[in-house]
Amino acid sequence: MATNTLPSRSLLAAPAQHPGLRLGTSLRLSLSLSHHNQPADDPERRRAPVGSHPAFSRGNRAKKIPVPTTGEPAAGIRVTDRGLAYHLEGAPFEFQYSYTEAPRARPVALREAPFLPFGPEATPRPWTGRKPLPKSRKELPEFDSFVLPPHGKKGVKPVQSPGPFLAGMEPRYQAASREEVLGEPLTRDEVAVLVKGNLKAKRQLNMGRDGLTHNMLENIHAHWKRKRVCKIKCKGVCTVDMDNVCQQLEEKVGGKVIHRQGGVIFLFRGRNYNYRTRPVFPLMLWRPAAPMYPRLVKTVPDGLTSDEATQMRKRGRQLTPICKLGKNGVYANLVKEVREAFEACDLVRVDCSSLNKSDCRKIGAKLKFHVSCCLLSLNIY
Known part of the structure; x- marks a missing residue:
């Protein structure tokens, strides 16, 4: 008997039972490793262990660091509802690694000790990067948008002047705000x-x-x-x-x-x-490790019993996906399509078989926030 094969990755959502419900993040992944019998190494071919840098030793890698309830974990670092934020003196706002893709939930734990990722002077950890390049001996003039190079000069890239300006409008050289x-x-x-x-x-x-x-x-x-x-x-x-x-x-x-x-x-x-x-911001020389966030999919969501959640998941696997998301696509109409689908059915399924695992989780978290729904399953086979 032929059976319909399900996509390898799908997202199942249901409307929230309570208007103010906020669920948390999780995905259970099973990883099976096969261990093959390998011949013993020849003792004569064994090499002496090479001393590694202390920054790469396991003793310096904290897998789970609890977030302190009072105070800040480090100077200039703050744990907010959008993840880790870095505050520098004189900065117009708090810096983050990503300003748009930070989860809307407070982290429950940190994967490593927090540090400022802006350079070796502000980092309380061994510097494992390269030394900065020496400054050029040539004293290059600071670029000014109002003082442009002469037109037609060889070796100069085209530059557009400030503007456009209307008739009777005067340019402001010292514009601050x-x-x-x-x-x-x-x-x-x-x-x-x-x-x-x-x-x-x-x-x-x-x-x-x-x-x-x-x-x-x-x-x-x-x-x-x-x-x-x-x-x-x-x-x-x-x-x-x-x-x-x-x-x-x-x-x-x-x-x-x-x-x-x-x-x-x-x-x-x-x-x-x-x-x-222009405002000059310091560059991040490291990508900070992402903190640990609450579970995205609960085994038994609030407002449902264990049997009800199991039955809804079984019924959701038989649904036809409302759309299939392609990799590196544009999903600007996804929230609108999910809202329209909820008007006809209490369960909605989205096919995410072409996406990465992390992208599927992020899209599920965004749908839960914008549509006010409850995620029942995030199947990754």
Whole structure:
């Protein structure tokens, strides 16, 4: 008897039983290892053990560090509802590794001792990276957007001047606040000209599963150094909530989103933007280890009994998926489709067989927050 083969990875959700219900994160993965009998090594061929760096020793790797209930775990580091936040003196906001893809839950434990990932001077751990490159002997002039190189000079890349400016409008060289840098709102014709000049531009910034990362802020200013508009192409998990991506871009970088189509964003730098007076952020030299968060899928969700949860999972496996998510796709309409599906049925199934395991978890967490639903299963075979 032929049976229908189920996708290798699927996500099953049901409406929340309570309006204020907040469930937690988890996924049970089984890993089977096969151990084959191998011949014993020749004692003559054995090499003497080489001393490794103390940073790579197991004694320095803390697998699970509880989050302190009072005080901060380290100087300048704070555990918030969006993960780890780094506070530096004089910074306009608290830094994070990712500003858009941080889970909306407070971590329950840390995988390693917290540290500032901005350089060897601010790191209370052995420095395992490379030494910074020496400064150039040439004294290069600091780039000024209002003082451009002469037109037609050889060896100089094209640079767009500040603007555009309307008749009777004077440029502001000492623009400090975001409103002063943006200037007067763009007209419809100005927006059309700026977008048309960057539709087929090959120079763009790609945003993947990590969303808007901290080091991407400096990359955006590098695009604004020579062009008025930065083209950002988003793919993957970050496209589930494009409104949040646009909001974080405007808050953290200071520009203005003038056009959005699917996963492509056009970010305007402002009429009075000057690269010389831009905000300079320190770069993250490490990627901090992700903390441990609460369980995403509970064995018995709140408001259900064990038998009811089991029956709903069995019934959900027989449902037809409302859509199949492709890898590195644009999922801007996923939340809308799930909400419409809940109007006809109390169970919704999404086929995530083409995605990575981590992407499937992140999408499930976002659907639980935006749709206000309860995740019943996250099947990964």
